[in-house]
Amino acid sequence: MDVSVLKVYVCQMEVVPGDPETNLSTMKKFIEEGVRAGADLAVFPEMCIPGYLLADKWEESSFVTRCVRANDLVLKLSQNIDVLFGSVAREEDENGENGRALLYNAAFYASKGSFRTLLNYNGVQKKFLPKTLLPCYREFDEPRYFSDLRKLAQSLNVPVSEILKPLDVKGKKIGITICEDGWDSLYKIKPFEILSPKIGAGDLLINISCSPFTQGKENARNRVFGAHAAKAGVPLIYVNATGSQNNGKNIYAFEGDSCVYGPKAERVFSFPLFKEQGTIVELDGNAIEVREESAPRKSGIAEVHEALVYLIKKNLARFGIKKVVIGASGGIDSAVSAVLYSEALGCENVFLVNMPTKFNSNTTKNAAKDLADNLNCPYMVAPIEDSINALCSSLEKCSFVRNDSPMRVEGIHYENVQARMRSAAFLATIASVLGAGFTCNGNKSEISVGYCTLYGDTSGVICALGDLWKTQVYELANEINLHKKLIPQASLDIPASAELSFAQNVDEGKGDPIIYPYHDKLFAFWMERWQRNALEDSLSLLEKGNDAFCSELGVDPDLFAKSFHTKEDAIADMRKWWNRYNGIALAKRIQMPPILSVSRRTFGFDFRESQL
Numbered sequence: 001m002d003v004s005v006l007k008v009y010v011c012q013m014e015v016v017p018g019d020p021e022t023n024l025s026t027m028k029k030f031i032e033e034g035v036r037a038g039a040d041l042a043v044f045p046e047m048c049i050p051g052y053l054l055a056d057k058w059e060e061s062s063f064v065t066r067c068v069r070a071n072d073l074v075l076k077l078s079q080n081i082d083v084l085f086g087s088v089a090r091e092e093d094e095n096g097e098n099g100r101a102l103l104y105n106a107a108f109y110a111s112k113g114s115f116r117t118l119l120n121y122n123g124v125q126k127k128f129l130p131k132t133l134l135p136c137y138r139e140f141d142e143p144r145y146f147s148d149l150r151k152l153a154q155s156l157n158v159p160v161s162e163i164l165k166p167l168d169v170k171g172k173k174i175g176i177t178i179c180e181d182g183w184d185s186l187y188k189i190k191p192f193e194i195l196s197p198k199i200g201a202g203d204l205l206i207n208i209s210c211s212p213f214t215q216g217k218e219n220a221r222n223r224v225f226g227a228h229a230a231k232a233g234v235p236l237i238y239v240n241a242t243g244s245q246n247n248g249k250n251i252y253a254f255e256g257d258s259c260v261y262g263p264k265a266e267r268v269f270s271f272p273l274f275k276e277q278g279t280i281v282e283l284d285g286n287a288i289e290v291r292e293e294s295a296p297r298k299s300g301i302a303e304v305h306e307a308l309v310y311l312i313k314k315n316l317a318r319f320g321i322k323k324v325v326i327g328a329s330g331g332i333d334s335a336v337s338a339v340l341y342s343e344a345l346g347c348e349n350v351f352l353v354n355m356p357t358k359f360n361s362n363t364t365k366n367a368a369k370d371l372a373d374n375l376n377c378p379y380m381v382a383p384i385e386d387s388i389n390a391l392c393s394s395l396e397k398c399s400f401v402r403n404d405s406p407m408r409v410e411g412i413h414y415e416n417v418q419a420r421m422r423s424a425a426f427l428a429t430i431a432s433v434l435g436a437g438f439t440c441n442g443n444k445s446e447i448s449v450g451y452c453t454l455y456g457d458t459s460g461v462i463c464a465l466g467d468l469w470k471t472q473v474y475e476l477a478n479e480i481n482l483h484k485k486l487i488p489q490a491s492l493d494i495p496a497s498a499e500l501s502f503a504q505n506v507d508e509g510k511g512d513p514i515i516y517p518y519h520d521k522l523f524a525f526w527m528e529r530w531q532r533n534a535l536e537d538s539l540s541l542l543e544k545g546n547d548a549f550c551s552e553l554g555v556d557p558d559l560f561a562k563s564f565h566t567k568e569d570a571i572a573d574m575r576k577w578w579n580r581y582n583g584i585a586l587a588k589r590i591q592m593p594p595i596l597s598v599s600r601r602t603f604g605f606d607f608r609e610s611q612l
Contacts, residue, residue, distance in 0.1 A: 006170050006204070006283045009034030009042040009081070012256045012271045014243040015210060017051030018063070020070040024049065027085065030278050031077045037280050039081055040170055045210050045241035046086035046131075046179050047105060049074075052210040053245035053252065058145040059100060064090055071108060078110035082169065085110075086178060086208045088146075089128040096147055104130040105146045107176050107208060109167060118176070121156060121163045131178040132160060132191045139212065139247050139597075139606045140180075150189060161194045166203065172283070173199045175232070179209040182225055182238075196232040201263075202285040205229065205236040212245075212252035213307050215598050218297070221257075226265035235268075235288050236261040237281060242274055244314040249604030250597045251315055251462065253307045257297075262288055270294045273303070274310045301475045304598050305340075308464055311596045312344035315462060316437070323436035324461070325427050328352040328371060328379070329499070330364025333441040335371050335491045336477050337464055341439065342375050351378045353430060355422045357385040359499050361507050367490040374486045382430070384421045391417065415500035419456030428459070437461035440593045445470040445516055447592060447603055448523040449577050450585030458592055466595035467602045469520040470496065515563050519577065521553040526581065528601045535578040542570060586611060 011030040016022045027044060034042040046052065050067040057063055067088045074083055089106035096102040106128040109116040119126035132149040134142035142148075153160045166173035175195035184190040195205065205228060211217075221238070229236035242256040258271040263286045271277050272295035282289040298306055316324070324341050328334050342350045352375075354368040365381075372379035392414070395407040409417055423438070431438040440460030444467055446452045465473055477487045495511030497504045504510050526533050542549045550557040564570035589603050590611070601607050 004171060004202075004284060006041065006172055007037070007039045008204075008237060008281045008283065009037060009039035010237060010239055010258060010260070010271070010279050010281055011042055011044045012239065012242060012258045012275075012277050012279075013044060013048060014276050015045060015048050015051055015241040015245070015254065016243060017054055017245040018057060019051070020049045020067045023051070024070045024073055026276075027074065027083075028077055031081060031083060033278050034280075035080045039280055041082040041084060043206060043208065043237065043239050044083070044085035045239050046107075046208045047088070047210050048085050048208075048241060049087035051245060052241070052254075053139065053247050055247060058088075058103060061101065064088060064101065064103065074108070074110050075113050075115065079113055083110040084108070084176065084206065084208070086210070089126075089130070098144075103146050104128065104148070105134070105142060105178065106130050107178055109176075116167065118167060119152075119163055121158060124156060129176055129178075131181060132164065132189060133180040133184060133187050135180045135183075138601065139250055139252065142180075160189050160191075164191060164194050166195060166199050173203040175199055175203070175205045177205070177207045179207065179211055182207045182209075182228060185224075192228045192231070196228075199232060199234055201233060203232075203234045204283060205232055205234055207236065207238045209238060209240045210254060211240050213255040213598065214600055215300075215304050215307075216600075218257060218299075222259070222261075222267055225259070226261050226267065229261040229263055230265035233263045233286075235263060235283060235286060242276055244311055244318075246315075246594060247605045249592075249594055250602050250606045251311055251594050252597050253311050253314075255307065260288060260290060262286070270297065273297060273306060301472065301479045304468070304472075305476060305479055307598050308340050308596055309343045312340055312462070312464060315596075316345065319437070319461065321437040321461065323349040323351065323434055325351045325353060325431040325434065325436050325438040327422055327427050327438075327441065327457075328354050328368040330354070330360075330367035330371075330488075330491060331494075331496065332470075332473055332477055332487075332491050333443055333465055335367070335487045336473055336480065337439055337441045338371055338375060338377065339480050339486050340464055342377060347376045348378070349436075350375070351380070351430070351434060351436065353427060354379070354381045355384045355426055356381065357383070357388070357418060357499075359418075359501055359504065361499070361505065363490055363494060363507055364499060367488040367494075370488040371486070371491070374488070380430075382426055384418065384426055387425070388414075388417055388421050391421075415498070416453045416456060418500050419453035419498070423456050423459040439464065440466070442466055442592070443468055443470050443473050444599075444603070445514060445520055445523060447589055447595075448527060448585060449514070449519075449580040450583075450588045451512065451514060452588060454588050454591065458588055460593045463593045463595045466592065467597050467599045469524065470514070470516040471520045515559075517559055518555050518563060521555045522574070522577070523581070525553050526578070527603075527607060528599065530600075535574065538574055539571065542567065542574075582612075 089104040091102040094102045115127035118129035130149040166175040181191040241254045255273045260269040269290040352372045392409040427438040440463040494506040497511035
């Protein structure tokens, strides 16, 4: 046997949040596969024992005890193969700054029934390696629960560079990092820069991660981790989890897409998206051999399509929901939702309900039926006008004592009662009868400015399209129809409309007040940029001229000129939507169902808001 060759079994496993026993069982399966394959080392993702997004469950000491017990059980699995994995580490005799037991997000290395010492300085030894950099942005809030290597170094009065060292394994030095440690560009302490001078040709870098899916993240990750490999001049193995986890208001996919990078930044091998897989990676010096082909990868909106179906399937199963009811209006949002849920649950478990009033055109009613026929879903027409009118008639007969305000439901109030009757009454009741859940079909554009009815179309078990701008919903619809024409052409062609009044008649070309190709870009400018923008920023940008404004936002200048004849018109429109965005829309957003998250910023506990 060539002792210079290190065989690493890279384990892209599904991590189930809050279930250390199930995760340990999954690890056992992979470890047994690694032993049969003759691997020297099995590598698992960050926090693969407890799960990652667990919120204040970390305050539950009995849960942490279960995780620590599972950590120790890995030792029994390490007799014939070394095991590198991520989990929670607890200091038994020391409290953290929150007054509870001191916890670390840490890496463990089990070998021959014992944990290797991963930190050894001046008599202080740790059988684990704490994560150096704890993210505290977007959905991440690790400093709330964990200490880190920086604080540990500070307590020892020593630089991190003195205690962060590679581990000797079979003649190689392995530099171990954990997720955010690789994304160090904005941090003063840079773990890879510390480790790189301590290793050389023939050694190895490993980053264990539990990193959520974001559209387009692949390019950034390849750039970042490829650069780390090239700077050190050694191979780098990036191991990410699969599965789905949430923070209560946002639901994330963990796509896997684990990768092996060569010493010249090249991506040698990549794992599939959203699938568990174990693969042997043989390292002989800087030479890398993987005896299988990289998985084909989708990109763009097709990648988002795959992520949304995966999220629906995983989370409805977690909630115990096997059937869903969808309000099928004939519009684009409900049509795309119906396709996604049918792919996740099977068409027989997706019940489509059209709920017309006098305001609904034959065009949209026919489109709803055509959608159901194309998908082969159960379909029902349930007119709601009689119920609405009965409610309005009943209220008109009522009056307050000591106040003579008439109870006439008309105008915007009549529009809102339609939306509430559809969702909170009809869909909720139908779902109850069927033992199903019902969906929220809202999109990010509507959510941004509150173009939705509270307790109406904001209701539902999850919001599948809530992180897609309306223009992206159309893009996804076209991507779906590339493979099989499931979404009726009428749903694509008619103007987007709530059809709650004659002023929203789609056959007359009337619809929503939002100019989606423009406003989507404006709302994203306010909401999605890393450096947050406000109304003042968009107004200042407009002062530079239409061309500069449209270029920065990515808006078609001809569309902008056609939509706004004067700068004053554009400013008035901007102010109107900004006031809604920070006003009634905010109150609605915080009461939205959980949103499936796929973008760089999602409303919920990713984009955190207070009612000022």
